[in-house]
Amino acid sequence: MQLPVYLDYAASTPVDPAVAALMNDCLGRRALAANPAALGHAAGRAAQALVEKARAQVAALVNAQPAEIIFTSGATESDNLAVIGTAQFRETRGRHLVTALTEHKAVIESCRHLAARGWRITWLRPDADGLIAPAAVEAALEPDTVLVSLMHVNNETGVILDVGAIGAICRRHDVLLHVDAAQSAGREVIDVRAQQIDLLSLSAHKLYGPKGVGALFIDQERVRRVAPLLFGGGQERGLRPGTVATHQVAGMGEAFRLAAERLPDEAQHVRALRDRLWAGLQQLPGILLNGHVGQRSGHILNVSVAGVEGESLFYSLGGLCVASGSACTSLSNEASPVLRALGRPVALAQSSIRFSFGRASTAAEIDFAVGCVVQAVAHLRSFSPVSVAGG
Amino acid sequence: MDYSGEVALHFAAPRHAGALPPGPGTLVRGEGGSLEQGAWVVFELRHEAARVLALAWQAWGCPHTIAACSLAAGKLAGCTRAELQAFDALSLRAPLDVPAHKTGRLLIIQDALHKCSAAWDNGG
Numbered sequence: 056m057q058l059p060v061y062l063d064y065a066a067s068t069p070v071d072p073a074v075a076a077l078m079n080d081c082l083g084r085r086a087l088a089a090n091p092a093a094l095g096h097a098a099g100r101a102a103q104a105l106v107e108k109a110r111a112q113v114a115a116l117v118n119a120q121p122a123e124i125i126f127t128s129g130a131t132e133s134d135n136l137a138v139i140g141t142a143q144f145r146e147t148r149g150r151h152l153v154t155a156l157t158e159h160k161a162v163i164e165s166c167r168h169l170a171a172r173g174w175r176i177t178w179l180r181p182d183a184d185g186l187i188a189p190a191a192v193e194a195a196l197e198p199d200t201v202l203v204s205l206m207h208v209n210n211e212t213g214v215i216l217d218v219g220a221i222g223a224i225c226r227r228h229d230v231l232l233h234v235d236a237a238q239s240a241g242r243e244v245i246d247v248r249a250q251q252i253d254l255l256s257l258s259a260h261k262l263y264g265p266k267g268v269g270a271l272f273i274d275q276e277r278v279r280r281v282a283p284l285l286f287g288g289g290q291e292r293g294l295r296p297g298t299v300a301t302h303q304v305a306g307m308g309e310a311f312r313l314a315a316e317r318l319p320d321e322a323q324h325v326r327a328l329r330d331r332l333w334a335g336l337q338q339l340p341g342i343l344l345n346g347h348v349g350q351r352s353g354h355i356l357n358v359s360v361a362g363v364e365g366e367s368l369f370y371s372l373g374g375l376c377v378a379s380g381s382a383c384t385s386l387s388n389e390a391s392p393v394l395r396a397l398g399r400p401v402a403l404a405q406s407s408i409r410f411s412f413g414r415a416s417t418a419a420e421i422d423f424a425v426g427c428v429v430q431a432v433a434h435l436r437s438f439s440p441v442s443v444a445g446g
Numbered sequence: 447m448d449y450s451g452e453v454a455l456h457f458a459a460p461r462h463a464g465a466l467p468p469g470p471g472t473l474v475r476g477e478g479g480s481l482e483q484g485a486w487v488v489f490e491l492r493h494e495a496a497r498v499l500a501l502a503w504q505a506w507g508c509p510h511t512i513a514a515c516s517l518a519a520g521k522l523a524g525c526t527r528a529e530l531q532a533f534d535a536l537s538l539r540a541p542l543d544v545p546a547h548k549t550g551r552l553l554i555i556q557d558a559l560h561k562c563s564a565a566w567d568n569g570g
Contacts, residue, residue: 363506364484364485364506364511367507367508367512370449400481401481401482438463438504438505439504439505439506440477440486440487440488440504440506441481
């Protein structure tokens with residue numbers, strides 16, 4: 056077992072060796088060094104062929120058409136383009152958007168950017184399990200709503216939203232639905248047609264691909280266009296100008312191809328690890344699961360530990376690479392806004408740990424993690440003035 | 447956040463941490479901070495003949511807070527009433543390399559110790 060144990064796959068995943076080999080090949084072969092937009096010569100056409108192959112591989116994972124995939128620098132840019140680009144392009148139809156307090160900052164800050172410029176935003180609050188009922192989305196729609204933007208799998212709690220039901224509601228009201236699928240692509244089944252998703256943000260590095268590349272699915276019939284945020288050449292249908300990074304895009308395509316191939320087995324693998332971890336941690340009094348017990352993705356487990364302070368807990372877990380629900384390692388000392396939105400008190404939101412698992416995670420690593428947490432909590436509680444029932 | 451070696455040592459093996467066991471002398475107690483403030487510190491000490499016989503602390507806080515409680519307790523074990531009154535928790539900042547934005551945590555410890563001192567003055 057390699058220390059520290061990496062259990063932060065929701066933050067980023069290691070590049071799959073097959074992906075790295077393909078990218079290396081792209082970078083090393085002179086024949087592929089051309090600009091994929093330089094279609095006047097063979098090298099340019101070879102690079103373009105790689106880009107188009109990747110586009111088809113990304114599209115296939117979510118049942119989209121290749122022409123509906125726009126390559127970006129990552130899910131953050133995809134979210135920005137989806138939210139701001141859609142709002143600006145449809146400004147004459149309405150200036151109201153619906154999103155949730157538990158969204159990724161890429162969506163939240165995009166909405167705040169629009170709010171500062173006169174758009175109205177309805178911020179949905181999840182229930183105590185982190186879920187947003189489709190009926191709550193429907194109730195938030197107004198005559199001038201142009202976009203609903205919600206995350207498929209929450210990046211902190213792993214809770215899965217019923218985007219299919221929300222998609223059906225949006226269609227009925229002729230409102231576009233954007234889904235941030237950075238955490239769910241390749242881990243949960245996504246079918247943009249069946250789930251009636253109009254825009255979908257994707258990330259490569261969450262799925263064993265390289266950092267610095269992502270994609271946005273834009274439904275050709277329903278959306279057609281969004282306003283670009285960058286200006287320059289006409290690459291990516293004019294929506295995302297700039298020379299396409301052949302090696303990055305090819306790596307993303309290969310990563311998505313592998314994910315499609317391995318999805319059922321990997322989903323089962325991470326679910327088993329998550330359940331093993333949760334079973335092990337439940338021996339601790341005062342441990343609380345954050346998020347719905349059943350409606351959640353297998354690769355994330357988020358818990359809060361009563362009676363211990365978040366920064367000290369996180370510091371005690373030096374043998375583990377996990378995510379903290381506290382931003383206290385920065386200057387702000389802010390507890391996780393996502394867990395606060397679920398109604399968790401500041402102290403519990405701050406003492407949360409997000410474990411996330413992946414392809415290379417093992418049962419031995421999970422058992423080691425349980426031991427680390429139990430030992431750390433026992434140490435901190437031995438001098439904590441906070442009493443914990445059963446502790 | 448990076449922590450100094452001194453913080454790491456006190457965090458791993460804090461001195462005088464936990465509840466104060468029963469024993470001779472007069473017990474006084476003082477606490478500072480709260481969960482909402484990000485740190486909650488409780489000091490207990492027993493004194494006799496104007497000297498601390500035993501002391502202990504409990505804390506819910508960051509590693510700097512815990513290390514500062516440990517270092518303070520180590521310095522105050524066996525001290526006189528006058529030394530307790532004169533103790534300045536901000537003096538722990540340099541040895542522990544406490545960053546400026548965490549100075550408030552030291553003041554929370556100071557609050558707890560002041561309350562112990564005040565309780566002692568009031569006959570506790």
